[in-house]
Amino acid sequence: MTSPRARRALDEIPVYRPGKAAASEDHKLSSNENPYDPLPGVMERAAVELGRINRYPDAGTTALYAALSAKLGLSPDHFAASTGSVAVLYALLNAHLEAGDEVVYAWRSFEAYPIAADLTGATTVRVPLRTDATHDLDAMAAAVTDRTRVVLVCTPNNPTGPVVKAADLDRFLATVPERVLVVVDEAYVEFVRDADAADGLAALAAHDNVVVLRTFSKAYGLAGLRVGYAIARPPVAEAIRKATPPFAITDLSQAAAVASLEAEAELAERVEAIVQERHAMVAALRDQGWELPETQANFVWLPLGDDAMDFAAWCDPVSVRPFAGDGVRVSVGSPAVNAVFLDRAAAWRKEH
Known part of the structure; x- marks a missing residue:
């Protein structure tokens, strides 16, 4: 049988x-x-939404995109949200990878990277970290081939902790072909105190092929509500939203995230x-x-x-x-x- x-x-x-x-x-x-x-205001705002959970959430994630737009000075069409930045990553890779493509990332890095990449059918290319547990961006650039579609850069790197330096990322982006999407994963950006650290938003402003991932799970303390987002050029953000299931962000989660931004x-x-x-x-x-x-x-x-x-x-x-x-x-x-x-x-x- x-x-x-x-x-x-x-x-x-x-x-x-x-x-x-x-x-x-x-x-x-x-x-x-x-x-x-x-944070203050989160529980009160979320409690209001508990009284209307018989209704579908706002499929456009309107309030959150508006709040992020005001905070970061970018139009709402630059954002794509889902259930944590890891879910955004899954959607991003599904939108940009297929069998025969390659995705390059440092290793060891976030353990969801190989899972998310392998699910697409693409080939994963792991580049070892340097002995100081930092990204070897020169080796990662050398690993890019005609089949490479996406490169993942985790800064600070999970689980080792170091950041990618701004000068190193700038040099890397100048080397990588513009057809390759470079994902700067900044899940822990709020904790960075290194003045020389890379700035994903600055990289995005200078390069059309950069995507920045951020989350409300860490610094904002909303791990249980699962809210993460990508910041990208509008066509890239739209592709991520297309690959994201409808109603991924509940109104309760959206209200909590907006309240957190206000605190x-x-x-x-x-x-x-x-x-x-x-x-x-x-x-x-x-x-x-x-x-x-x-x-x-x-x-x-x-x-x-x-x-x-x-x-x-x-x-x-x-x-x-x-x-x-x-x-x-x-x-x-x-x-x-x-x-x-x-x-x-x-x-x-x-x-x-």
């Missing part, structure tokens, strides 16, 4: 693995979540508190003897290699994110939980 079969492309694609559950939500440092409650002062305070806690974590880990790459995100990276899985188990009751054979990513949580993690990290150093 013959059973229905899924596409053969799925045979080699792993299931996306979320961060490990922790003893409590506060102890979950595996998913890069914001430890703070929603800029409170956002800045919270982000700065996370950045300062990141500095403290990095300093403490280096004092313990750990060698860390320069992180500009809301997490740190421990290049543990083959010890990654054992270290993750050692950190209990704190949940961290191991990548077998590579390292462990640890989100910046509340000071109290970070202190528990640092105690476990110090004990590991003494035992190993």
